[in-house]
Amino acid sequence: MRVFSGVQPTGNIHIGNYLGALRQFVELQDENACVYCIVDMHAITVPKDAALLRENILDVAALYMAVGIDPKKSVVFVQSDVPGHAELAWILMCNTYTGELARMTQFKEKSRGNESAPAGLFTYPVLMAADILLYDSDVVPVGNDQTQHIEICRDIAIRVNNRYGKVFVVPEGRFLKEGARIMSLDDPVSKMSKSAENPLSRISLLDDETKIRKSVMKSTTDSDGLIRFDPANKPGVSNLLNIYSAFSGQPVSDIEKKYEGVGYGTFKKELAELTVDALAPIRKSYEDIRRSEELRAALKDGAERANAVAERTMARVKDFFGLGAK
Numbered sequence: 514m515r516v517f518s519g520v521q522p523t524g525n526i527h528i529g530n531y532l533g534a535l536r537q538f539v540e541l542q543d544e545n546a547c548v549y550c551i552v553d554m555h556a557i558t559v560p561k562d563a564a565l566l567r568e569n570i571l572d573v574a575a576l577y578m579a580v581g582i583d584p585k586k587s588v589v590f591v592q593s594d595v596p597g598h599a600e601l602a603w604i605l606m607c608n609t610y611t612g613e614l615a616r617m618t619q620f621k622e623k624s625r626g627n628e629s630a631p632a633g634l635f636t637y638p639v640l641m642a643a644d645i646l647l648y649d650s651d652v653v654p655v656g657n658d659q660t661q662h663i664e665i666c667r668d669i670a671i672r673v674n675n676r677y678g679k680v681f682v683v684p685e686g687r688f689l690k691e692g693a694r695i696m697s698l699d700d701p702v703s704k705m706s707k708s709a710e711n712p713l714s715r716i717s718l719l720d721d722e723t724k725i726r727k728s729v730m731k732s733t734t735d736s737d738g739l740i741r742f743d744p745a746n747k748p749g750v751s752n753l754l755n756i757y758s759a760f761s762g763q764p765v766s767d768i769e770k771k772y773e774g775v776g777y778g779t780f781k782k783e784l785a786e787l788t789v790d791a792l793a794p795i796r797k798s799y800e801d802i803r804r805s806e807e808l809r810a811a812l813k814d815g816a817e818r819a820n821a822v823a824e825r826t827m828a829r830v831k832d833f834f835g836l837g838a839k
């Protein structure tokens with residue numbers, strides 16, 4: 514299978530990103546042809562400081578490798594180093610309805626009807642569709658906040674295929690049972706996010722042990738004292754159970770049994786230690802990789818390999834559409 518996914522280069526990559534997406538990237542890379550992108554052009558849909566963006570690109574590249582993505586097995590590269598993404602996005606935009614973009618919940622949330630919301634925020638899902646379709650991807654491992662984006666990508670691909678012939682492979686999203694949606698620790702009815710103001714709302718992959726422990730111990734639960742998975746009535750405890758399950762590989766029902774009659778304090782303490790142990794090796798290898806000269810070389814090599822595929826796809830797409838002089 515061909516696998517594609519991407520992460521935006523912003524700071525604060527957290528355990529939601531890891532448990533929902535990055536850990537799938539690693540799991541898939543041995544048996545499949547994987548392409549993992551750092552989507553810097555998506556990042557500028559919100560104004561960014563240029564120097565910081567450059568740093569964040571390298572930060573995410575180093576994190577990719579620190580969690581176990583091997584740039585020799587997988588193609589790892591930066592989106593703007595491959596012009597095909599923007600080129601294909603334009604062609605897809607001509608096959609996307611403004612109505613379907615206006616219905617995207619992420620756009621509605623971020624623009625809130627503001628007339629000066631950037632057009633790039635509106636067409637964000639089309640660039641994402643281009644990312645995926647450019648590599649003839651079969652599978653897209655993501656968290657479930659991306660469900661609507663995968664759906665519109667499929668709709669666009671099917672529409673183009675109906676109009677022009679067998680242009681694109683129609684991809685599918687890949688979501689994990691535990692981890693697909695990790696919630697905020699201080700407000701467990703909203704998802705854990707990179708940009709939330711309160712740093713205790715998330716556990717970043719590079720947090721030190723003190724910060725990890727503090728975030729878990731201070732997380733919002735409830736007052737009934739039962740460790741039971743019930744997202745509707747007990748969102749905080751259910752979220753912690755989910756995180757526990759994702760890090761330990763144990764089914765939620767086993768964890769519920771293990772902590773029957775035990776207080777939240779003990780449960781949280783053990784979850785904190787589990788998280789500390791899971792993240793320690795990532796943090797350690799990150800420091801070495803981030804400093805190494807090989808990081809940039811790996812991205813350059815990745816961009817060359819990605820470009821080779823992208824150029825082939827673009828030549829095919831242009832033929833289907835009759836674009837260019839031949």
Ligand code: TYM
Nearest residue numbers: 518519520521529530533534641655656693694695704705
């Ligand atoms: P981004 O950078 O916001 O997030 C990266 C990945 O992390 C997942 N994720 C979560 N999973 C579980 N719980 C959470 N709280 C959580 N928060 C984030 C996301 O689902 C994602 O898989 N639009 C994408 C980037 C993108 C992309 C693509 C992804 C651009 N082009 C092509 C796949 C294919 C985004 O903003 O992800």
